[in-house]
Amino acid sequence: MKKNLALIFVGLAGIFWASSGVAVQDFFLHSEKSAMELTNVRMCLAGAILILLAARRKKFWLALGILNRQRRLWLDVIIYGVVGVMFMQFTYFQAISIGGAAATTVITYACPAMVVAWESFYHKKFPRRGEILAVVLAMSGVFLLVTGGNPTKLLVPLGCVVWSLLSGAAFAFSAIFPKHLFEKKFDPLFLTGVGMFIGGLSTFALIENFDWTKFFAAEVFFDVSWIIIFGTVAAFFSFNAGLRFLTPEEASITATTEPAASVIISGIIFGTAFGAIESFGIVLVLLAIVMPSIVKK
Numbered sequence: 410m411k412k413n414l415a416l417i418f419v420g421l422a423g424i425f426w427a428s429s430g431v432a433v434q435d436f437f438l439h440s441e442k443s444a445m446e447l448t449n450v451r452m453c454l455a456g457a458i459l460i461l462l463a464a465r466r467k468k469f470w471l472a473l474g475i476l477n478r479q480r481r482l483w484l485d486v487i488i489y490g491v492v493g494v495m496f497m498q499f500t501y502f503q504a505i506s507i508g509g510a511a512a513t514t515v516i517t518y519a520c521p522a523m524v525v526a527w528e529s530f531y532h533k534k535f536p537r538r539g540e541i542l543a544v545v546l547a548m549s550g551v552f553l554l555v556t557g558g559n560p561t562k563l564l565v566p567l568g569c570v571v572w573s574l575l576s577g578a579a580f581a582f583s584a585i586f587p588k589h590l591f592e593k594k595f596d597p598l599f600l601t602g603v604g605m606f607i608g609g610l611s612t613f614a615l616i617e618n619f620d621w622t623k624f625f626a627a628e629v630f631f632d633v634s635w636i637i638i639f640g641t642v643a644a645f646f647s648f649n650a651g652l653r654f655l656t657p658e659e660a661s662i663t664a665t666t667e668p669a670a671s672v673i674i675s676g677i678i679f680g681t682a683f684g685a686i687e688s689f690g691i692v693l694v695l696l697a698i699v700m701p702s703i704v705k706k
Contacts, residue, residue: 429640
């Protein structure tokens with residue numbers, strides 16, 4: 410029973426994240442604010458909420474105690490928050506502003522292939538069969554989605570492709586870099602909240618004449634609220650709640666809900682449609698996410 414509920418929670422987190430991307434797309438349709446400004450608002454507010462909620466847990470104070478005893482680790486937390494989380498959010502929003510939520514989310518999910526390539530290079534080992542298949546499927550899927558099978562044309566704006574791949578790279582960095590912090594028993598919720606808040610603060614240095622009141626205007630208030638409450642806070646809590654009772658392989662399978670839900674929700678709300686070849690490319694990307702788990706089993 411616990412495992413079934415865990416699968417629902419993690420799958421629900423993917424749907425929340427997907428709906429957040431759709432809300433971002435709708436935000437840019439009704440606002441002239443930049444992707445960096447939206448990144449600032451989301452990360453500062455959501456990070457503060459996550460910190461307040463995490464502070465109720467004993468693990469939060471244990472992680473803070475570790476940082477106070479080993480202050481050099483604060484630099485790692487800052488790097489994680491700025492280079493990982495902030496850059497990942499900004500590039501994701503920037504890609505959506507150019508090419509929409511569905512295409513951006515699917516292309517971003519080529520990041521497992523990046524993780525496989527880095528881990529193989531760093532550890533000087535040949536990737537396993539499932540990992541090789543995942544890389545091939547991810548690359549093939551993104552190629553079909555972007556070109557429709559014709560390498561001489563792009564169906565997705567080039568800017569969207571570039572920013573989405575950069576977001577995927579930042580996502581991969583965020584998954585790899587903090588491993589040494591987790592080995593020191595850092596609470597994932599603590600690291601997410603603090604990293605997000607620090608990353609949000611760093612964006613003030615990149616924004617001029619910033620006016621937060623524009624994000625609470627009637628035409629975008631629902632989008633901003635959804636991005637922060639459901640697309641960030643509820644999504645992370647749901648994911649962490651489910652992850653407690655799942656293996657990494659089971660969690661990776663449920664991760665397919667985000668790109669799949671993004672395509673479906675975008676189709677319903679914005680009428681986003683893909684041809685047969687592009688749809689096949691999306692299926693290949695979804696298979697790439699679960700392939701290592703399938704081959705391992």
